[in-house]
Amino acid sequence: QLSKVDTIVFDKTGTITSNKKSLIESEGFLTETEISWIKNIVRTSNHPLSRRLYDYLADDKRIIITKLEEVTGKGIIAEIEGHHIQIGSASFLGLQENTANTKTVIHVSINGQHKIKYIFNNQYRNGLVPLFNRLNKKYKLMVLSGDNAGEKETLQQLLPHGTKLIFNQKPEQKLLFIEQLQREGNNVLMIGDGLNDAGALAQSNVGIAISENVNVFSPACDGILDATQFKSLDFFLRYSQNAMTTIYISFGLSILYNIVGLSYAVTGHLSPIVAAIIMTLSTVTIVSFVTIMTNYYARKMEV
16 A cells, blocks of 8 residues: 555644654743642643643653543543633634634633743654655645644745645545545545544555654554654655565566466476475575565665
């Protein structure tokens, strides 16, 4: 499936941006106790922004959460020590959206009162621009994000001309977008964070989750790619195509051996000893060929 891909769709947050290099600013005030509540709540989430916020908050005190609900792509509702807490987007908390804002923001309300907002300054992954420039020569490229379009201008400057940018997409909209691409005849590779993109990853022809933490559960994907290898994505795509070539040649060699063996058999000249030799030689040849070719392609294509 990977060798047949002609369209690549990337999520933005946690996929083409790094979880470990983002600067966070805050506007508002929380007490030490409230900071403990927030950190314990985001500890339960695998969303890239939750993980970043968890690392940013200093308090390490463990607190029992009496109620917790995470609404995919929107935010978290929780109760701690009798206090009702909401963490998420402005719309999720029922706040007025700031259309002038060009950055990713998480809001926090406690007992219905807006307390603080955290502003995320995204840092794009190393090698992002060269990777997109290489991929652009062969594939249709798209960025499909649940965030606002605040960074659209930045991405237009960074990424190759023609890269399609779609923002403000809910998880179910991402899935429908992939379905539409497939109905149009595209063979789609989806690259996401593995959580909010679960539906799109499952729907795509190939779904790969980017991980900066091997312990993070990544559902509904065909593969998990270590974030440090993100810049080598085009290598894996080319390697899959060469792997298919190797497989086809292997089938050809196997058929050739069978033709030779059958030609001797139908003429009555194939003794049991010769048959045993041909079978063994066929296996050794195919295994040796595949081993040599896969290693050859790996060294030849190394980036």
